[in-house]
Amino acid sequence: MSKEFVEATIRDNKVVVFSKTYCPYCKMAKQQLNKYKGQYKEEPVIIEIENRPDCEQIQAILGKITGGRTVPRVFINGKCIGGGSETKAAEDSGKLKTMLSTAGAI
Template sequence: MSKVEIYTKGYCPYCRRAKALLEEKGVSFEEYKIDEQPELRDTMIARANGGHTVPQIFIDDKHIGGCDDMLALESKNELDKLLSA
């Protein structure tokens, strides 16, 4: 199974949706809550090539984008391939 990391904020509906999709698929992930650990925000932005909104999602250290990007991968049947690599 791939390593999945997601940067989130507690009140973010897109973060909740992204996490729900991963949980539906039975995928474990490392969550970084930047509202609780604001020092991680700069790391997130650097890793996401300037992406500053949440969520920012990484699969095996590859930035895939946010919730909409992950849902697009799912709709094209490409997400499972990334998650099982």
């Protein structure tokens, strides 16, 4: 069930963040994406996993898909771009906007 949920969420949405509400790196990733609020054709899907009964399974699945179990895991157009630091670096370099635009998210 969790595997199908993760795969379908990534497949069916242009921008997905698997996150935990209290995590500073998750907040960093979401802040970078929030800079484009009002420009999105399709709002990013944020999955806050810490209160889900399948939290551990989701992290294990993310580990298999991306090589890392930690959150955040940010996906644009089905591809993991990394976590909070990578998302911020992409924004700082101007690449995040390009990725979002290429994906048709903005």
